[in-house]
Amino acid sequence: MDYDFKSIESKWQAYWAANKVFKVTEDNSRPSFYVLDMFPYPSGAGLHVGHPLGYIASDIFSRYKRLKGFNVLHPMGYDAFGLPAEQYAIQTGQHPEVTTNNNVARYRQQLDRIGFSYDWDREVRTCDPDYYKWTQWAFLKMFDSWFDPSVQKARPISELVAKFESEGYEDVTPEIWNAADEKGKSDILMRYRIAYQGETSVNWCEGLGTVLANDEVKDGLSVRGGYPVEQKKMTQWQLRVSAYAPRLLDSLEDLNWTDSLKEMQRNWIGKSEGTEMVFQTECDGRTLPVTIFTTRADTIYGATFMVLAPESELVESLTSESQKEAVAEYLKYVKTKTERERIAQTKTVTGVFSGSYGVNPITGERIPIWIAEYVLAGYGTGAIMAVPAHDSRDYAFAKKFDLPIIPLIEGCDVSEESFDAKEGVMCNSGFLNGLTVKEAIEAAKDYVEQHGLGVRKTNYRLRDAIFSRQRYWGEPFPIYYKDGIPTPVPESELPLCLPEIDSFKPSNDGEPPLARAKNWTYNGYPLEKSTMPGFAGSSAYYLRYMDPRNDSALVDKDINAYWGNVDLYIGGTEHATGHLIYSRFWNKFLYDLGYVCVDEPFKKLINQGMIQGRSSFVYRIVGTNKFVSCGLKDQYETTEIHVDISLVHNDRLNIEGFKAWREEFATAEFILEDGEYICGWAVEKMSKSMFNVVNPDDICDSYGADTLRLYEMFLGPLEQSKPWDTKGIDGVNRFLKKFWRLFYDRDGWIVKDEEPTREELKVLHKLIGKEQEDIEAFSFNTTISAFMIAVNELTALKCNKAAVLSPLVVLLSPFAPHIAEELWQALGNNESVSCASFPEFVPEYAAEDNVTYPVQFNGKMRFTVDMPKSASPAEVEAAVRSMEQTTKWLADKSIVKVIVVPGRIINIVVK
RNA sequence: GCCCGAGUGGCGGAAUUGGUAGACGCGAUGGACUCAAAAUCCAUUAUCCCUUAAAGAUGUGCCGGUUCGAGUCCGGCCUCGGGCACCA
Numbered sequence: 001m002d003y004d005f006k007s008i009e010s011k012w013q014a015y016w017a018a019n020k021v022f023k024v025t026e027d028n029s030r031p032s033f034y035v036l037d038m039f040p041y042p043s044g045a046g047l048h049v050g051h052p053l054g055y056i057a058s059d060i061f062s063r064y065k066r067l068k069g070f071n072v073l074h075p076m077g078y079d080a081f082g083l084p085a086e087q088y089a090i091q092t093g094q095h096p097e098v099t100t101n102n103n104v105a106r107y108r109q110q111l112d113r114i115g116f117s118y119d120w121d122r123e124v125r126t127c128d129p130d131y132y133k134w135t136q137w138a139f140l141k142m143f144d145s146w147f148d149p150s151v152q153k154a155r156p157i158s159e160l161v162a163k164f165e166s167e168g169y170e171d172v173t174p175e176i177w178n179a180a181d182e183k184g185k186s187d188i189l190m191r192y193r194i195a196y197q198g199e200t201s202v203n204w205c206e207g208l209g210t211v212l213a214n215d216e217v218k219d220g221l222s223v224r225g226g227y228p229v230e231q232k233k234m235t236q237w238q239l240r241v242s243a244y245a246p247r248l249l250d251s252l253e254d255l256n257w258t259d260s261l262k263e264m265q266r267n268w269i270g271k272s273e274g275t276e277m278v279f280q281t282e283c284d285g286r287t288l289p290v291t292i293f294t295t296r297a298d299t300i301y302g303a304t305f306m307v308l309a310p311e312s313e314l315v316e317s318l319t320s321e322s323q324k325e326a327v328a329e330y331l332k333y334v335k336t337k338t339e340r341e342r343i344a345q346t347k348t349v350t351g352v353f354s355g356s357y358g359v360n361p362i363t364g365e366r367i368p369i370w371i372a373e374y375v376l377a378g379y380g381t382g383a384i385m386a387v388p389a390h391d392s393r394d395y396a397f398a399k400k401f402d403l404p405i406i407p408l409i410e411g412c413d414v415s416e417e418s419f420d421a422k423e424g425v426m427c428n429s430g431f432l433n434g435l436t437v438k439e440a441i442e443a444a445k446d447y448v449e450q451h452g453l454g455v456r457k458t459n460y461r462l463r464d465a466i467f468s469r470q471r472y473w474g475e476p477f478p479i480y481y482k483d484g485i486p487t488p489v490p491e492s493e494l495p496l497c498l499p500e501i502d503s504f505k506p507s508n509d510g511e512p513p514l515a516r517a518k519n520w521t522y523n524g525y526p527l528e529k530s531t532m533p534g535f536a537g538s539s540a541y542y543l544r545y546m547d548p549r550n551d552s553a554l555v556d557k558d559i560n561a562y563w564g565n566v567d568l569y570i571g572g573t574e575h576a577t578g579h580l581i582y583s584r585f586w587n588k589f590l591y592d593l594g595y596v597c598v599d600e601p602f603k604k605l606i607n608q609g610m611i612q613g614r615s616s617f618v619y620r621i622v623g624t625n626k627f628v629s630c631g632l633k634d635q636y637e638t639t640e641i642h643v644d645i646s647l648v649h650n651d652r653l654n655i656e657g658f659k660a661w662r663e664e665f666a667t668a669e670f671i672l673e674d675g676e677y678i679c680g681w682a683v684e685k686m687s688k689s690m691f692n693v694v695n696p697d698d699i700c701d702s703y704g705a706d707t708l709r710l711y712e713m714f715l716g717p718l719e720q721s722k723p724w725d726t727k728g729i730d731g732v733n734r735f736l737k738k739f740w741r742l743f744y745d746r747d748g749w750i751v752k753d754e755e756p757t758r759e760e761l762k763v764l765h766k767l768i769g770k771e772q773e774d775i776e777a778f779s780f781n782t783t784i785s786a787f788m789i790a791v792n793e794l795t796a797l798k799c800n801k802a803a804v805l806s807p808l809v810v811l812l813s814p815f816a817p818h819i820a821e822e823l824w825q826a827l828g829n830n831e832s833v834s835c836a837s838f839p840e841f842v843p844e845y846a847a848e849d850n851v852t853y854p855v856q857f858n859g860k861m862r863f864t865v866d867m868p869k870s871a872s873p874a875e876v877e878a879a880v881r882s883m884e885q886t887t888k889w890l891a892d893k894s895i896v897k898v899i900v901v902p903g904r905i906i907n908i909v910v911k
Numbered sequence: 912g913c914c915c916g917a918g919u920g921g922c923g924g925a926a927u928u929g930g931u932a933g934a935c936g937c938g939a940u941g942g943a944c945u946c947a948a949a950a951u952c953c954a955u956u957a958u959c960c961c962u963u964a965a966a967g968a969u970g971u972g973c974c975g976g977u978u979c980g981a982g983u984c985c986g987g988c989c990u991c992g993g994g995c996a997c998c999a
Contacts, residue, residue, distance in 0.1 A: 260915050379998045393997055461998055731936040785935035854931050905930040909979045
């Protein structure tokens with residue numbers, strides 16, 4: 001009987017679904033374990049072979065944990081709001097909901113074929129009103145909260161209002177508060193709310209007609225679509241993520257994430273400790289204090305000018321009458337530049353003199369104030385002191401505009417470039433002279449504070465998240481405008497559903513698509529017309545899986561307490577600075593308000609590598625329809641053409657297929673090598689346009705899901721990026737066939753109920769030990785290797801004993817669940833193999849009887865000694881010395897030292 | 912420019928963390944079975960010297976160091992991949 005994966009796989013997939021084998025409920029008698037995949041955006045292209053890599057790994061781990069007795073929560077859903085569906089809707093007029101549902105159905109079909117152990121009863125979709133009710137709810141909670149820096153946590157805004165009324169807070173005294181009208185109070189509270197509306201410079205993308213978050217922009221182009229992005233001042237909803245910067249940074253420490261990912265988050269949060277210093281300035285006779293931020297207070301003696309950001313509010317008051325025109329011109333110039341141009345031109349230095357002067361607070365020297373785009377309004381105070389000798393940007397500026405450069409470190413040469421390194425000994429620096437730079441940084445900070453010139457200050461690069469999108473296919477804001485005052489829709493009336501509209505384009509007067517909706521009002525007042533961004537729905541989905549149908553809470557408290565947070569999260573690195581920051585922020589906020597029981601959402605995180613495509617090429621001789629095989633292509637002038645990889649096997653082109661592929665190739669001629677056409681290849685992103693997409697369905701058709709699962713894991717370490725190459729898949733497929741033959745021969749079932757031999761038990765237990773160790777370390781490729789060895793050994797032993805094969809099936813079940821299920825039930829079990837328990841590891845069975853010690857003379861191996869495992873180093877040494885030849889050799893050398901290492905090696909060293 | 916990570920056969924990759932480098936798989940070569948093919952099985956497969964074998968030499972990007980012993984540790988380079996990028 002042969003291994004017929006087709007009937008096996010469809011049979012057991014149907015069985016699992018019909019019996020809800022993977023349905024999970026809270027069970028206090030068993031420990032919980034939560035394994036989560038980053039849920040996919042259901043794109044129109046469907047899954048390619050790279051997508052399931054992480055899902056397979058998490059499924060293996062989930063199944064393993066179940067065998068180990070854990071109650072495993074392993075859910076799946078869809079990140080279903082998003083731009084592509086909307087773009088498609090604009091082009092075709094088809095409602096995004098329709099295309100989204102179609103895509104979801106296709107994804108589901110593809111996922112089901114791979115045999116995942118998801119509890120589909122817990123599926124969530126972010127575009128489902130029952131789901132986004134809780135996204136809107138969280139937004140309202142943020143709207144209704146402020147961040148109290150004294151305790152570093154979110155608190156209800158009512159507590160702040162009480163503070164305003166009684167004692168005042170910051171610059172809002174009770175008098176100011178009580179005198180303010182409703183609009184005034186709303187404006188004051190907006191400065192404190194965690195979800196707030198404020199004017200800010202945003203990334204505006206004309207091509208998409210919407211604003212974008214920083215992580216949605218790369219190199220000045222939108223990540224989706226690649227349209228240019230410009231800076232624009234707009235009033236937008238924002239989330240006060242920056243308030244959480246210190247906590248987001250500090251709690252990173254305890255997370256079981258990779259160092260590189262933590263490092264990326266650290267850079268993105270961008271903590272820098274420095275000093276805020278006040279410089280007196282004067283402009284046309286008027287004086288004005290200006291605060292600057294610096295991390296190098298020690299270089300104050302070299303501050304020869306100051307620079308303001310063009311967008312700084314100080315520019316107007318610090319521009320002298322005489323420079324007014326020049327400054328206005330410069331500001332105009334800066335404004336016309338897009339973000340992309342600014343990035344492209346970082347090397348070109350621009351700026352204008354403001355006409356005013358500042359006073360160096362330590363030297364008392366009068367220094368000019370300039371305006372330049374290399375200073376950013378959004379960071380620090382938007383104003384800096386420039387120290388050209390020790391900052392490369394200031395240096396370039398000083399060179400261009402001929403400003404003085406004063407070196408402050410002994411022996412440094414600043415004639416060609418600045419000396420940015422924080423090393424050396426200070427000079428030209430008054431009280432700092434003779435100190436090393438590191439000492440001087442601290443001494444200068446102390447000095448500034450003691451003399452009242454400024455204060456220590458920590459800045460973060462992390463900005464507040466811009467939360468409005470001028471789009472249709474997203475969560476509507478539960479906010480309406482009562483006489484212009486943003487007012488929340490009552491919680492009891494959530495969800496506020498997306499209205500139907502006739503077209504998904506922006507309205508004719510440039511308003512978001514929701515402006516087209518009829519009656520987009522609440523109690524007669526207009527509702528907010530933007531929608532929430534993609535990360536809104538994905539920020540707390542892991543919580544909703546715990547209790548997906550709860551109508552009265554995001555997640556029930558007891559249920560949340562049972563599952564805790566996500567024990568294992570698997571997904572790509574591309575979310576390092578987007579989703580993974582927002583989710584942590586969102587979770588911390590809910591934690592502050594007592595809605596969730598753990599501060600951090602994801603305990604352990606693994607980033608699976610990308611699976612790249614392996615493209616194949618043919619080489620056409622320029623100006624002809626003749627194609628030359630790869631090895632001979634250097635003899636001609638050729639153009640490289642992508643060829644569909646389904647026409648290529650082991651780099652050999654299917655010539656007939658190629659001719660039939662496209663009309664233009666029907667009459668193609670070929671120059672062959674050894675009678676074959678060899679294609680060239682390259683590793684590239686998997687994409688339709690490169691004809692290198694491999695569909696998991698095709699693999700399931702020709703090899704089966706179990707082979708696909710094994711092969712994806714066997715390809716290499718999970719975290720590593722690697723190209724997909726179908727070549728090696730026969731190996732793991734052969735392994736499954738061999739596995740099958742342990743149970744069936746040509747005539748049928750051959751498993752017998754006999755006592756296993758010691759040798760057979762050794763093979764089994766070696767594997768149990770190895771698998772346990774490897775799975776815990778996520779080294780799935782080596783587990784599979786161990787499996788192959790074990791199966792080869794058992795085949796050689798002709799082992800057909802149930803006592804060995806039965807646990808072997810359980811061991812295989814996380815990797816290849818279908819074949820395991822088939823054999824498990826054939827062995828006479830009535831329950832699914834996923835209800836079995838992981839075989840117990842008995843180290844004595846796995847142990848080798850003897851240890852072979854290689855014996856080396858001065859590091860070179862000469863012979864080996866076989867000793868019982870229990871032998872002591874002294875006994876081993878005695879055995880070495882007693883070997884006849886060796887004794888002779890040892891006798892010749894008067895002094896030797898025998899080193900016996902428990903790591904199984906013996907070294908004889910001649911002194 | 913700054914910060915991470917990685918360099919091992921024809922290929923994907925192992926190596927108990929300082930202890931016989933190249934596990935396992937692919938590919939390749941030879942053989943068995945077959946009229947033949949597929950499937951399956953067996954053998955060989957880092958390089959050099961050699962008819963073959965034994966034996967030897969070389970070998971984990973490069974140069975040097977520590978050690979009885981280095982793919983692994985230290986110092987200095989080179990190359991590739993990823994992230995950030997006027998953040999004062």
